[in-house]
Amino acid sequence: MSKPYVVGIDIGGTNTVFGVVDARGTIIDSGSIKTAKHDKVEDYVNELYGQLFALLEKNDVVDKIAGIGVGAPNGNYFNGTIEFAPNLPWRGVLPLAQMLTDRFGIPVALTNDANAAAIGEMTYGAARGLKDFIMITLGTGVGSGIVVNGQLVYGHDGFAGELGHVIVKPGNGRLCGCGRSGCLEAYTSATGVARTAREFLEMRKDNSLLRQIPIQDITSKDVYDAAMAGDQLAKDIFDYTGDILGEAFANFTAFSSPEAIILFGGLAKAGDLIMKPIQESMERNMLNIYKNKVKLLFSELKESDAAVLGASALGWEVKRK
Amino acid sequence: MSKPYVVGIDIGGTNTVFGVVDARGTIIDSGSIKTAKHDKVEDYVNELYGQLFALLEKNDVVDKIAGIGVGAPNGNYFNGTIEFAPNLPWRGVLPLAQMLTDRFGIPVALTNDANAAAIGEMTYGAARGLKDFIMITLGTGVGSGIVVNGQLVYGHDGFAGELGHVIVKPGNGRLCGCGRSGCLEAYTSATGVARTAREFLEMRKDNSLLRQIPIQDITSKDVYDAAMAGDQLAKDIFDYTGDILGEAFANFTAFSSPEAIILFGGLAKAGDLIMKPIQESMERNMLNIYKNKVKLLFSELKESDAAVLGASALGWEVKRK
Numbered sequence: 001m002s003k004p005y006v007v008g009i010d011i012g013g014t015n016t017v018f019g020v021v022d023a024r025g026t027i028i029d030s031g032s033i034k035t036a037k038h039d040k041v042e043d044y045v046n047e048l049y050g051q052l053f054a055l056l057e058k059n060d061v062v063d064k065i066a067g068i069g070v071g072a073p074n075g076n077y078f079n080g081t082i083e084f085a086p087n088l089p090w091r092g093v094l095p096l097a098q099m100l101t102d103r104f105g106i107p108v109a110l111t112n113d114a115n116a117a118a119i120g121e122m123t124y125g126a127a128r129g130l131k132d133f134i135m136i137t138l139g140t141g142v143g144s145g146i147v148v149n150g151q152l153v154y155g156h157d158g159f160a161g162e163l164g165h166v167i168v169k170p171g172n173g174r175l176c177g178c179g180r181s182g183c184l185e186a187y188t189s190a191t192g193v194a195r196t197a198r199e200f201l202e203m204r205k206d207n208s209l210l211r212q213i214p215i216q217d218i219t220s221k222d223v224y225d226a227a228m229a230g231d232q233l234a235k236d237i238f239d240y241t242g243d244i245l246g247e248a249f250a251n252f253t254a255f256s257s258p259e260a261i262i263l264f265g266g267l268a269k270a271g272d273l274i275m276k277p278i279q280e281s282m283e284r285n286m287l288n289i290y291k292n293k294v295k296l297l298f299s300e301l302k303e304s305d306a307a308v309l310g311a312s313a314l315g316w317e318v319k320r321k
Numbered sequence: 322m323s324k325p326y327v328v329g330i331d332i333g334g335t336n337t338v339f340g341v342v343d344a345r346g347t348i349i350d351s352g353s354i355k356t357a358k359h360d361k362v363e364d365y366v367n368e369l370y371g372q373l374f375a376l377l378e379k380n381d382v383v384d385k386i387a388g389i390g391v392g393a394p395n396g397n398y399f400n401g402t403i404e405f406a407p408n409l410p411w412r413g414v415l416p417l418a419q420m421l422t423d424r425f426g427i428p429v430a431l432t433n434d435a436n437a438a439a440i441g442e443m444t445y446g447a448a449r450g451l452k453d454f455i456m457i458t459l460g461t462g463v464g465s466g467i468v469v470n471g472q473l474v475y476g477h478d479g480f481a482g483e484l485g486h487v488i489v490k491p492g493n494g495r496l497c498g499c500g501r502s503g504c505l506e507a508y509t510s511a512t513g514v515a516r517t518a519r520e521f522l523e524m525r526k527d528n529s530l531l532r533q534i535p536i537q538d539i540t541s542k543d544v545y546d547a548a549m550a551g552d553q554l555a556k557d558i559f560d561y562t563g564d565i566l567g568e569a570f571a572n573f574t575a576f577s578s579p580e581a582i583i584l585f586g587g588l589a590k591a592g593d594l595i596m597k598p599i600q601e602s603m604e605r606n607m608l609n610i611y612k613n614k615v616k617l618l619f620s621e622l623k624e625s626d627a628a629v630l631g632a633s634a635l636g637w638e639v640k641r642k
Contacts, residue, residue, distance in 0.1 A: 162608055166575050167572055259477035
């Protein structure tokens with residue numbers, strides 16, 4: 001009999017969250033540990049093993065796990081490694097999938113967090129039944145998972161789908177955390193939106209609720225709150241951000257002609273404030289043959305669950321490797 | 322026994338070329354008709370059928386054709402239709418694959434010319450053994466065929482891979498034939514290169530061999546000839562063109578992380594004149610994780626044969642649909 005559960009592990013810079021998931025996408029039980037507590041990755045894996053094994057025992061599913069899926073920053077699906085992740089405490093190339101397989105005796109697959117989100121959406125969420133879509137995660141950074149013909153695009157080295165680092169302002173763009181200039185992420189991540197707020201507040205003279213906040217402390221959440229309260233400058237920040245995203249989405253469409261582009265993450269919660277300008281800009285910039293064909297959707301997964309669900313979905317696939 | 326030959330048909334605005342091809346990619350025999358001779362597509366198909374059938378009889382292969390592949394502008398793989406092709410004499414949506422199947426009683430697959438080139442390169446050329454690559458055709462226009470995990474990317478509607486119409490100069494770019502502004506094609510097609518030559522000649526004051534040619538008559542071939550003769554302005558035109566291509570290729574890499582980008586068409590014949598600036602610009606603009614990984618290659622197919630070979634390669638696949 002095939003085993004009825006999978007485990008999803010989401011490794012973030014602060015917390016590592018794990019959960020046991022059934023075929024319908026219900027998280028049966030979950031737990032978490034602090035990622036950064038251990039200087040050595042071996043000690044981290046030891047604690048993760050101990051905590052997760054206890055969770056499996058408690059739920060009486062030790063022998064019922066089909067596979068373990070891991071979502072991690074800079075995760076490489078082909079090697080099962082985490083490679084030079086700037087936000088994790090361990091350096092170099094970490095063979096995490098192998099380390100976990102050795103401990104659990106269960107097959108482990110690993111990919112980056114945005115790819116995991118795309119697989120989760122395809123398995124349990126807004127992309128069920130879609131064979132061609134692009135997942136865009138709008139958080140501290142901007143990530144992406146691209147699905148073509150029902151398969152995640154990994155590229156020849158496992159690193160495909162870094163659409164947050166497509167250069168959208170060639171020649172004269174903002175510095176990006178990656179060391180280059182003009183990346184989509186530098187404008188449309190949560191920090192990008194906060195940077196836009198600071199630029200607008202410095203360049204413009206009109207009143208704004210945002211002027212009540214010390215300028216260096218402004219977050220994308222503040223911009224959202226101000227826009228919801230009717231603040232024009234804050235609304236203009238969303239228009240500016242949506243305009244850049246829509247232009248980028250029109251270009252992405254020329255690549256893979258997706259049926260839908262699905263937004264996930266903090267900024268996506270701004271709803272129509274961000275969706276309307278994206279939609280308008282996307283259609284305005286779209287090549288004729290693609291016009292009015294690409295659906296713009298929100299993720300249907302609860303944000304607190306999505307990372308674990310996405311990683312877990314990979315657990316169903318791992319045997320097929 | 323499986324049938325040992327396929328037929329490739331390349332429908333261009335001026336000529337339609339067809340050939341019988343064996344499994345090694347040798348064109349056994351070929352012929353052509355004028356595309357624009359017939360106002361009605363039915364008359365065109367009649368003549369194509371007559372000429373091609375005669376060719377099959379002459380070579381005694383009427384019963385030995387595994388499939389027919391067609392490359393056509395605006396060809397849609399999913400429907401087997403040609404849809405609103407601006408350079409063909411017939412309007413609307415033409416069910417060409419069905420029309421040819423009805424006449425020949427042989428399965429027919431159809432796609433656009435750049436996709437056909439990519440399949441041809443994968444079957445017979447520089448992309449043999451590659452599972453992830455991007456084919457860029459630099460001709461009158463700029464086309465592309467994208468292969469991910471060994472499969473051509475068609476997208477949900479069959480129209481994926483229009484990388485010539487990615488907007489590379491947002492906001493202030495050159496008008497493009499598609500009606501928008503700033504497309505890659507407007508800069509890096511043969512006509513784009515000629516436009517750059519006219520801009521450079523008007524804006525700069527230095528001597529150039531190109532000043533001996535009436536400015537409206539300058540072609541990309543003239544720019545090539547001048548650059549080969551050591552003309553600095555002409556070389557600068559190639560640098561400018563290569564710079565834009567390299568920047569675009571770095572962005573394409575963030576999408577599908579290909580093992581190689583393969584150039585085909587007139588401009589690709591400029592060799593190092595265009596390859597060196599592309600390579601430099603591509604690596605300069607590349608996200609760190611992709612640096613020094615993507616090979617830049619020329620097509621290995623003879624240009625006169627490539628269109629028929631590419632289309633014919635589709636003939637091997639058609640049974641599998």
